[in-house]
Amino acid sequence: MTSTLAFAERDIFWPPADELMQAAERIRARLGDWPRAPVPWRICLTAPDAPRAGDLIVVADDNDHPASFAGWLAHGAGVVEAKAGGVSLMLAGQRYAFEGTLAEDWLAALAAFLDCGFEAPDALVLAMAWRDGDDARSDDAWPVDLARFPRLVGLPPVPAEPFASCPARLGLYAVVPSAAWVERVLTLGVQTVQLRMKDAPPAQLAEEIARSVEAGRRHGARVFINDHWREAIAAGAYGVHLGQEDLETLAPAELTAIAASGLRLGLSTHGYYEMLRALHFRPSYLAFGAVFATTTKTLATAPQGLARLARYVRLVEGVVPLVAIGGIDLTTLPGVLATGVGSAAVVRAVTEAQDPQAAVTALHAAFERRPSSG
Template sequence: SENQVIPVDLYLSLAKQVTLLTPNLQELQTLTSGNHNQGNGDHGTLVNLSQLINTNILLTGGDNQSSLSVDWLAAHNIAHTSLYHQEQLFGFKASSVDTFHNHGTGCTLSSAIATAMALGHPLLDAIVIAKAYVHRGLECSFGLGKGPGVLARNGWPNDMRYFPEIIMPEYPKLAVNSQLVFAKVSQPLQVYTVTQSLDVLEQVLMAGARTVQLRIKTPKNVEQLEQDIQRAVVLGEKYQAQVFINDHWQLAIKHCAFGVHLGQEDILQADLTQIAAAGLALGLSSHGYFEMLLVQQLSPSYLAIGHIFATPTKEMPSQPQGLVKLARYCRLLKGRLPLVAIGGINQDNLAQVKETQVDDIAVVRGIELAAEPGRSWQALQQTWQALI
């Protein structure tokens, strides 16, 4: 019957079968009323409940009576997501929308998350997409009959002002480092060669490339690694090119490289203050909406987005992004910073990649494994420049 009260234990039992719960504060308090191991404060309660029922929980902040609203996610075992973004507490901060017409906000949020996941977006991406969708819906909400009206349905969100700011309490240095200034790229990246081979690096520079990245993931030894980085920097000076060093930021600073490229995991370990103080440029990797929104807060010199197509170059937890997603990423961030597509790009798909409006492309295997890397780079570069 309508008046029947469903026991909390039954709710919790059912919750273990789902990917995400989206309670507000009152609902969270009800769900944890019989749990005596709640932790300290709302965040502790949230994290403990997430671990207890083995699922993700998004505590919605729409009930806050302030100019800002923060939703908190206790992340747990999310598919196709970096291990560094597992078992974390994330905040999604946005301005509150002052409107009387907010009927169905919670239902719309959860439905939008489920829809984004059904379209192939992992949970963290789905949450920020849904948050933007609801935010815009609230701004454009309208009345129907008596009482609170409904949210507008405005389609896919493509405006940054609707997307939330991401907070990572476990890594407060990200917030501090968001005030740092990194060097800008001095010329367009265009066809950006990424290689572990100094021979390949030199050949593409001789062929005319003016941006390259030395990516040595498994160095033979520390001495050889430093020699290779030093030689790459010297080659960059010789050909007046922008040489980025992947991961090894200390040696990049020591030998005055043009820039450093870091992955999502590396950001949390590197000293970004030292990199900025040394006057280096900073390139960052991303694999979807969540990671893009997280690292663009640092105002990097460029943002690499991948992997676009399936590639054996590197084992990744994320799935191929594809061209539809890439086009949406570009529409969202275009003009804010240079955007670079990477992963499985070659002559056969170059025109399709160009149509997404991405600024530049990074190529690994298509150049590194070519019989003549310099000519391979030239062919890709000529095609890329000719495409409109």
């Protein structure tokens, strides 16, 4: 075990628990090299006298501390309730609830995944997917069997049928700001395009979407519309792309309307919790990012990197197509494709290129050079 994996002299559990610490170190050593967590997480088996941000206070179902929760949360701590058949996490004004079985080492696994730099909800998802003895079965013990992952509790109903499917590998996926750009990249041979227009008067927006969809028909290409699903339905678009925040505002009847129209649905995800949430809606594809730092939008999470992308690919392979997005250009694309992901979305690599035609040609060439089994 390298020194970067050692928990010695680190405040991982409170009160100190040698057996849990040893199990956490053993698990952590089988997870690979990851940057150390930016947050000094501490798993509290009993409530500390002075709760602080970074504390996760574990409460078993035979304890009754609801009156104390508010005070702990007010100090920035999180509360993990472990009950028969599931776990919930209260943190930063949010509640995350899961159903699933727990390994004996799940708290040690939670510490290990937190140490790999994952946010608490994602680390908890991974800890619940952990099984006793995983660390002894392989040099790479990372959970990649979706059947072992927990189920999210309290999600809204979904349409009776899954959203329409799209190809397993969407290839080069250009995200552009106008119908003129849609037409331009389609002429250059791009087959998957997203129109992303955030601010436009309704009449202009409808016109841009209709123009983009018509261009897609002429070129036999897949045109997704970002956010504006009503206009996408009206124009007969191939699909629509939505963010996690959209899932919070859409009514079940609206989701049913999108599915009934035949639109494909792409959903943004930024980690394991959001992935499980998105899969509940049975979308046509998932987008994962931001893989690298990007200036095209404000990031709620730090760049994910290639190591996380590779794990994500392994988890959803054969379940749903995956699109990598965020800061991808000609320099970084080969590394992205080496993870096995079937599609990579680019923005500035095309729209800010001095020669968009040369840029698209080079990006397509990178896809052609990837191993056929990748």
